[in-house]
Amino acid sequence: MKLLQRKIDSILKEWKKNENRLPLIVKGARQVGKTASILQFAHSNYKNVVAINFVLQPKYKAIFEEGYEVDDIIRNLTLIDPSLKIEPTNTLIFFDEMQDCPACATSLKAFKIDGRYDVICSGSLMGINYQEIESNSVGYKEDYTMHSMDFEEFLWAKGYDSSFINSLYDKMTTVTPLTRIEMDILEKIFREYMTIGGMPAVVNQFVSNKNFSGTLKMQQQLLLDYEEDITKYAHGLDKGRIKNVYDHITVFLGQDNKKFQISKIARGARNREYVGTIEWLRNAGIINVCYCLSQLTLPLKGNYDPKTYKLYYKDTGLLVASLDEESQEDLRTNKNYGTYKGAIYENIVSDMLVKQGYNLYFYRNEKSTIEMDFFIRDAKSLIPVEVKATDNATKSLSKLTAQDGKYPDIRYGIKLCNKNIGFNGKFYTFPYFLTFLLKRLLSTNSLTR
Template identity: 60%
Template sequence: MLYLERKIDTFLIHWKETKNKSPLIVKGARQVGKTESILRFARQQYASVIYINFVEEPKYKTITENGYSAKEIIKMISLLDPSKRFIPGNTVIIFDELQEFPDIATSLKFFKIDNRFDVICSGSMLGIQYKKIESNSVGYKTDYEMHSLDFEEFLWARGYDHSIRTTLLNHMVTQTPFSPGILSTFFSLFMDFCILGGMPAVVRDYIANQTFEGSLNTQRQLLADYREDVRKYASGVDQTRILNVFEHIPVQLAKDNKKFQISKVAPNARFKDYRGCIEWLHDAGIINICYCLSFPELPLKGNYESTKYKIYMKDTGLLVAMLDEEAQDDLRVNKNLGVYKGALYENIVAEALVKSGYDLYYYKKENATLEEDFFVRTKNSLVPVEVKSTNNKSKSLHTLLNSRTYPDIRFGIKLIRGNIGHAEQILTFPYFCTFLLKEYLQASAGSPSTIDA
């Protein structure tokens, strides 16, 4: 089976080479490639790989019966399967589907103290159990969150090497527009990525067949698996309400006002009854939440209203698969992402920002037309990011830049289906550059001087 290179590959090598490292916990939604990447790394780097899946082999839930010490757990594993070899300094123990047995996290402290074996934990639904896992292993673990493929990983799958990152970034930093041929090529690749999303099973089929054939069926099966996860793992929260929120995401993103409204989910629905449902979907790695800022100023954390938010799918391809049949045809045949009032463009930008390590914030001024899609920050500046489905004037962006009311805002970024450019303190980039925004802002020292040249 074709292996898709992932960013976690490099991270795992660095983790292994770290002296006195802690056990690793890899979080992420189902089917994003966690187990595949971990096992590939393990088989290449260790003489012995001990793989335990608590869903497929529930008998291993008994390995803590005599305590949580590394010695006792290894003894219990060996009793259950004498063929497993524990070679000090050259063995990795992988505990998969950790959400089925979060108690094993208590042992991570003792494995770190023991220091003879490396330990990696993973699972598709870790988020919903993470408070318990955190309390059992605080101070004795390293966390890594894995997502579906981002656009850079998609480019690797299409045959581009790692130098493509530097090439695109240099264009951004030097404000050098792309040639028409390059611009057209990357927009075509980006449109494919938006429609497919980054789920490995979908991308792998696309690479193998060079068509969208079968991608929708695979995406719909993944969505069915998500719905099944709700039924299996949602305890203490109303499953019907969770599914109602889930099904309403594309409907509400299609509105001009993309703020998610609980009142539209079901008759007489109230926020207090649904809050736990939204948190569950977020913790399960299915959605991204974008909170409304109380006021566009620094700092961002704590400066938002927890009852006002937009909801985006973590993988835009899965959002596409939730759309109606007519929109599907328009997207896959004509690659028209303008349907749903720009919702797909916003979703893909939100996805890219989260995969780059950003939290999501927007701003909507009460009783006014002023609204900005996203905000990121540099060391000293708040940077509004506007996503335009058409390259028309950015009224809200100009208001934020030209008013003395917002002193933390010195320049803005506009993402369009067009080329690199700048005018009036606004930097313009093609959508496909979004995955590089964080690195661009660091490379340019977060200074608007780059657009004054």
């Protein structure tokens, strides 16, 4: 299988160029490609690489027993394995699966002050109190959150380069429709991405085989692995309740309003009994949480109801894999998304927004006369984003962008659907597959009218 190009590749190169670089913690859900990307970078840029996996090599947890002085750690490493070559200024020490040895995070301050060795840590952080790590290492570490592959990385895996992606961006900035062949090909690739998701092992299998053979089995195994992780790492919380929430995500996404309700996941369930469960799943990188805005004004942070939310799978391929066998067959064979059509499109848009750094917000007023799937912002405006699985009328989007003074922070909107690029004076229309370019587009204020 070929080595996949990832965005973290350039992040790691820039990190190494910084003469005052800090120890780096790469965190993210399991199987998003952290280890493979870091090892590829390490062996391409360092004479010596010391890679320690605390799950597969638990004996190395003992290297911190005498304290956190760098010389003591290095001596203990070479005591366990005398063949290790550790030279100052030309060695990267990679602590993998750090959730099984939180003590390695405490050592980062010592490594930074010492300065002779570069250090990268990675792990799912499911079993770690990350606040504790921050307090131990504040000012002496840098964090990077890695996601599963976004659609741009999926395009790279399919053979498309940056010049092609830049041409798509240019058409968005100039509101120039794509050609028919561009629409047809990109819609096909995007449907593949919706079904496959962005887990690199699954993508690699699909790209290498040029078909879906074996991919569903891999996805379903990942779902089982997540359930196992809940059992293993959910310390201090009711593991049964976390799993209950996890198991009901697909159920609520299949409903019209998609709002997640604790009271409906078990007889007599109460919100107070599930405190911390949603946060645990989000921090573990398993779900994305979308909160309901209290009012349609800026700023977004602090302007939402923490008790009203929707839950999405972090990776849409895992949502698809969670469906029943009949839906699976219909989707993969007939491209029919059935009951979950709206859910799948919303889920993938939520994931594409999060991978660009957005927090997720939606809105529904008390009378449900105005409903909007997502809200993002540019430098000056609150931007409603409507996700349409069909080409039905967009009454809510039209109301919000009416410029009648009711919503002064809203200057224009965005509609995502299976239609070409366009602008009607109130909102822009983009095909779903261009969602990955929104942050880049809005950061230049190119859409302001």
